[in-house]
Amino acid sequence: MRQILLITLTFGLFACNQQTDNTKILQNRIDSLEIKLADTYKPGFGDFMSSIQAHHSKLWFAGQNENWKLADFEVVEIMEYFEAIQKFQSERKETQVIGMIIPPLDSVNIAIQQKNPALFKSSYISLTNACNKCHQAVEFGFNVVKIPDSSPFSNQDFRPVE
Ligand code: HEC
Structure with a gap:
């Protein structure tokens, strides 16, 4: 009986350790993904x-x-x-x-x-x-937008295609 108890206990501890290991691996993955994400280009x-x-x-x-x-x-x-x-x-x-x-x-x-x-x-x-x-x-009033005089895109035809 004592032996069975001991085996169950040892096995239980082992499983527990295994779980901590898995958590550590997952945490490491999350950490490295977070670093990668912070480095990803995002338009301003x-x-x-x-x-x-x-x-x-x-x-x-x-x-x-x-x-x-x-x-x-x-x-x-x-x-x-x-x-x-x-x-x-x-x-x-x-x-x-x-x-x-x-x-x-x-x-x-x-x-x-x-x-x-x-x-x-x-x-x-x-x-x-x-x-x-x-x-x-938003205090960017020095950026003034207006109706354009002429198109800066000389490589685009704005007439309808029919
Ligand atoms: C939510 C407020 C907001 C609205 C609405 C808005 N803008 Fe802006 N705009 C900004 C801000 C803030 C900046 C400065 C961005 C920065 O930090 O570089 C800016 C900058 C600009 C610039 C300068 C970009 C440069 O680098 O020279 C232009 C051009 C511009 N906006 C055009 C427009 C046009 C056209 C519209 C309307 C169709 C518009 N914006 C609507 C907030 C706005």
Whole structure:
């Protein structure tokens, strides 16, 4: 009887040790994954903004050319970049006021769906004003956005393909 007890006890201890070993291995893996994650490249707020700037410009020329398919594509790109900021730059305080850009973006989107050049122009102006309002609110007011005069993308044709 005592022998059986002893065997059970020894086996129990062994199993317990085995478990501590496994926990250690797992902890080491978590540690090294955390180090890898901290080193992974993540675009900065300014990187996203530069991309938004390009799409903001293209959106204008798409609208001016009544190329509604392209305009739709560009406005969705802008929306996706703002969503990416919310996801990847959640710790920046500026991200908290990002909601202010949603209503003007929605208005531009409505103008595009209605294929309405006048509404497109007025909602694009409101959008641009909202970009600047946010810059002022978050103390980046020296970054002034405006309606582009000419496309910096000479390698892209903004006319509709029909
Ligand atoms: C949530 C507030 C917010 C909104 C909305 C916003 N921006 Fe910005 N923007 C910023 C911040 C913050 C920076 C500075 C980023 C940094 O730290 O590098 C910036 C920087 C910029 C820059 C300078 C980038 C550079 O490196 O030269 C441009 C251009 C820009 N934004 C364009 C736009 C456009 C166009 C819109 C509207 C479609 C817009 N932004 C909407 C907050 C905002």
